[in-house]
Amino acid sequence: MTDERPIDRWFAHYSGDHRNEANQRIHVVAVPLILWSAIALLWCIPVVGTWFRPGLWAALAMFFAWMFYFRNSRRLGYGMLAVFVLMAWLTRWLHETLGTKQLLYLAVVVFVVAWIAQFIGHKLEGRKPSFLTDLTYLLIGPAWVLAKLYRKLGWRY
Numbered sequence: 001m002t003d004e005r006p007i008d009r010w011f012a013h014y015s016g017d018h019r020n021e022a023n024q025r026i027h028v029v030a031v032p033l034i035l036w037s038a039i040a041l042l043w044c045i046p047v048v049g050t051w052f053r054p055g056l057w058a059a060l061a062m063f064f065a066w067m068f069y070f071r072n073s074r075r076l077g078y079g080m081l082a083v084f085v086l087m088a089w090l091t092r093w094l095h096e097t098l099g100t101k102q103l104l105y106l107a108v109v110v111f112v113v114a115w116i117a118q119f120i121g122h123k124l125e126g127r128k129p130s131f132l133t134d135l136t137y138l139l140i141g142p143a144w145v146l147a148k149l150y151r152k153l154g155w156r157y
Contacts, residue, residue: 005073007073007157010072011143013137014141017129018125018130020126024121027118030118031142033111034114034141036107038061039058039087039088040058040094040106043091043107044107054095065139066080073143079157080142080146
């Protein structure tokens, strides 16, 4: 019998595709930027009716992603909840300040530039991105970055 949790298996595979120091550094910056830009892009999708506010689609996506994180690790789940709250707050502020059109442009630019950086990192690594084998790794990346921060702070995940 093993004490290994599912999140440990996800991280072990993900880490295997991210051994190069430069690629890891790129990911520590680019993954949160991609996460934010995805939230911002979802924020820009119009909401029909007057019962819901802008950001509904982003909130739903964050909730379902948070459920995935929380099921795999309560500590990472709480950390990702804090990340989502901060990113939602930032996105709401940017939406109110810039408007939908400018937020959309900003999110697209950040998304494209961050993905280009990711692919440069994988070129340096000499390995293909993990999500090409399983789309779940698109969710693992942000948790992996957060787990790196936890380890740096001496926290368990």
